[in-house]
Amino acid sequence: MEGGMPFWQTLILSSILGWVLASSAFDLTRRVRALTQPWVTRRVIVDTPSILRLQRIQHRFLDNMFSVLSCVVSVPFYTGFLPLLFWSGHSKLARQMTLLMAFCDYIGNSIKDMVSAPRPSSPPVRRVTATKDEKENAMEYGLPSSHALNTVCLSGRYLLHYVLTHGVQNGVTVAVGFALIFTLVMLIGIGRIYLGMHSLIDVAAGISFGLVILAFWLTIHGFVDDFIISGQNVTSFWASLSFLLCFAYPTPEFPTPSFEYHTAFNGVAFGIVSGIQQTYFHFHHDGVPHIFSPQLPLLVFLGRMLVGIPTILVVKFCSKAIAKWLLPVMCNTLGIPIVSSCYVPALRGSDSGKSKSDGKQLGYLQRVTSFFPRKAYDVDTGIRFLQYAGLAWSVVDLVPSLFSHLNL
Template identity: 25%
Template sequence: MGLINMASNVKSSFTQLCKNLQDPHHVARFQKICGVNGTFSGISKESKSEQEQLYNGTGIKRCQGESDNHDIYAGKDKVTDGHRQRKPTTTGTRVEQDGCKNGMPNGTGLTIGAGGETGGYTANSFHSGITGASQSENPSNGCGLDRISDKDTESRNEDSKYGNTVKPTRKNSLTGDIGQAFLIENKFLYYLFSFGTELGNELFYITFFPFIIWNVDTFVGRRLIIVWVWVMYLGQCTKDVIRWSRPASPPVVKVEMFYNSEYSMPSTHAMSGTAIPFEILLLTYTRWEYPFSLGLVLSFSWCLLVCLSRIYMGMHSILDIIAGILYSILILVVFQPALEVIDNFNQTCQYAPLIITSLHLAMGLFSFTLDTWSTSRGDTAQILGSGAGIALGFHLNNRLGLVPDPPLSQLPLAVPALSAGLGGLCLLRFVVGMAVLLLTRAVMKALTIPLVCRLTGVPSHDVRKARQHMEVELPYRYIVYGTVGFNIVCLVPQVFRWLRLL
C-alpha cells in the first residue's frame, strides 16, 4: 500500500506540475517582461454563471467543469469551428477546438472598432471586469464577442502612452485572420525573437538546407535532412493525435498568427530548434576541425533562441516547449545509431528508390487520416515530399558517381579561411540555385494542381478550397516539393558545373 500511495502522490504531483507549466498566464508574464502588451476589447458579462472567456481568441464559451483559472482543458464539452472541424477524441477531457462557429477563429475573437483599430485595454486589464456593450448590441453569433461601444473607442487614444500599436507580420495561414494589435516596448527583443521563430519556418528550411549541401558539406546536409524529416513528421502527427489548443488569448498576446489554427503540443519549432543544431554538432565535431565547446555553445544558443521565441510569440506554453525538446532528444537518441544504416541504404540499395517513394507516401497518407484538413497536413506532405526527393537525388548521384563524399583519409576537414572571394562564390551559388528552385516550384505548381484536380474530379477554380481535399493536397505537395528536393541535389549542382561555379 505504501508503494501504491507513493506512486499516486508522484502521479498527482506530476499532473499538477504539467497543469502549472501549461498555464497561459506564465506566457503572458514572459511577454510582459519582454515588453509585449496586448490591446484587448471589452467583454460583456451578464452574470458570473454566463461569463464567456476568449480561448485562443475565439470566444469559446466556458464549458461545464471549467475552472476559474482558465484551465481550458478541464471542460468535457467541445465547441466546433466553422473554419476547421476537428474529430472528437476518445478522452473527452479537453476543449479541442480552435474557434467558434461563425466567429473570428484563432486570432483575436475581438471586434475591431472604427478605422480598424482596437480598444486600448492591455492584457493586465482584461481580468479586472471590463464591460463593453450590452448583450443586445453584440453581433457575435453566440461566440461571446462584443462590439466596442463609442465610450470604449475613446480609450484607443491612450495607446500613445505605450507607443504605436503593431499587427502580427503574417496573417493566419488557414483562416486569413490578421490578428489583434499589440504594443512593443522593447524592439530589440521583438526583432531577436522574430528572427528566432523564423529558424523553424519554411523560409529557413528552404534556404538553409540547400546552402549546406551546395556550399558546406553534402554528407552533413544529407544526414541532417533524414533526421529533420523524421523529427518534423513525428511532431506534426503527435500534434494531431493529442489535439491541444494554443495558449488562451487573453491573457496571451498573439504576436504571431500564421500557425495559430494548428494544435500546440508538442512544439515542432522546439523540436527542430533542438534537433537541427545538435545533430549538426554530432555530425561535424569529428568531421571538421573546430572547438567542440564553441559548437556546444552555438547549439544551446540556437535551441534557446527558438524555444523562447515561441513563448514570446504566444504560440506555445512552457509545457509545449519542454515536451518538444524532450521529444526531439528521444528521437535523436533512437535514430542516431541507425542513421548510418539508413543513409547507406538510401544510397546503395537498388530497391531504395521504390522503398523511399512508397514509404514517404504511406507516411503522408497516414498523417492525412489523423484529422480533417489543416495547414499542418500540407506542411507534413511538403516535408515528406522534400525528404523523398532529396533522398532519390543522392541515390542517383551515388549511382552516377557525382558529388562523392571526401575519402576518410582527408578527415577531419579544415575550416577554410574566410575571404571575399569565397563569400562571393557561396553567395553566387546560392542565388543561382535558389532561382532554379523557385522556377521549378512555380512550373510544377502550375502543372500539378490542375492535373490532379482533373484526375480526381475536384473543381480547380478555387485553388484554396481544392487543396483542402486530401486527394489534391497530398499528391500536389508530394510531387512539387519532391521535384524541388530532387533538383537541389541533382539539377542545381549540374548548373553549377555548367557555369564553372564548382
C-alpha cells in the first residue's frame, strides 16, 4: 500500500483503539479484576506460611546475595547497560533488547494494575528492600513478578537464543546454556520470595507470562527489526502506537508507580525506533566495528563512555525542561485541561478541568479537540515520555554523531 498506512498498521492501531473504547464503555478492567483479584489474594494468603518457613533460614549472606541478584536483573540495571551495548557495536542486540524490555514492562505492569493483587503482607513477612528501586517496587502490586518475567524473557532471548544463533551450536553449548538460564530463573524466583517481595503465585505467573512473551517475541522480532530499519511510516506509526498504549493501560485500584515505569519505557522505545530509523546506515548497520576489534579497542570504547554518558544525561535534563515548558502551552492552546502531580508546581491541585475559555467562544484548535473527555489529564505523563524519548534518541543518534566527529 503506497502513499498510505499499510493494512497491518491500521489493524494494530484500530485494535488498540477498539480496546480503549470497549474497556471504557463496558468497564472491562473492573470486570477482569472482580474475577481474578479475589482468587489471587487468597493464593497470596495461603502462600504466606511457606514464605515464613523459607525466611527462617534468614542470614546476612542470603540477604545480600538475593538483593544483588535482584539488582542485576532489574530495569535500572538494563537501562544503564543498554547504551553501552549500542556504543559497543552490538546495535541489533541492543535495539531488540530495548524493545523486548519495553514490551515486557508494559505487559507485566498492565497485568499488575489490572489484577491489583497485594504483595505478601509485611508483617508477618519480613520484607528486605536494600535499594531505593526495591522500595519503589514494593509500592506496586504483586502479580506477576516483574523480575521473574524479565529474567525469563531477557536471559532466554539474549543469553541463550542470541548466543546460539550467532555462535557455535552443539549439544554441550545448548545444555550448558539451558542449565545456566534455569539456575538463574530459579534463584531469582526463590530470591523474590525470600526477600518478602512476592508470593509463589506471583513468581509462577511471572515465569509463565515470560515464556509466553518470549515465544511471541521470537516469532515477530525479525519483522519488527526489518520494519524499524526500512519500513513505511515508522516514526508516525510508533508515535500513534505510543499514544494509544497510554490510554489502553488499565487503571489500578489504587495508584502505583507502574504506569510511570511504562511511560518511561514507552518513551525509550519511541526514541530508539525513531533514532535507529534515521541513522541505521550511518551508525547501526551490521558492518559497524564491535568492541575488542582492531577498529574499536577497549580504550576507544572507554572514550565513548566518557563522552556518551554525560551527553545523554544532559539531553535527559534538557528534554525534561523543554517538555515542562512546551506541553502546558500546547494543551492550553488546544483547550485540553491538564494537571500535574509533581513536575509543574503551578498545575498541582489546580482546577484545570475548567478551561480558561469558559464563557468565551472556542477557537478553532479548541473546537478540533472538543472530542476529548472533559477531565483533567496529567501532563506529567507527556513530560516523562518526552524526557526518556529524548534520552533514547541521544543514545542512538546524537552520541554516535559525536563519536564520528571525534573519531571514537
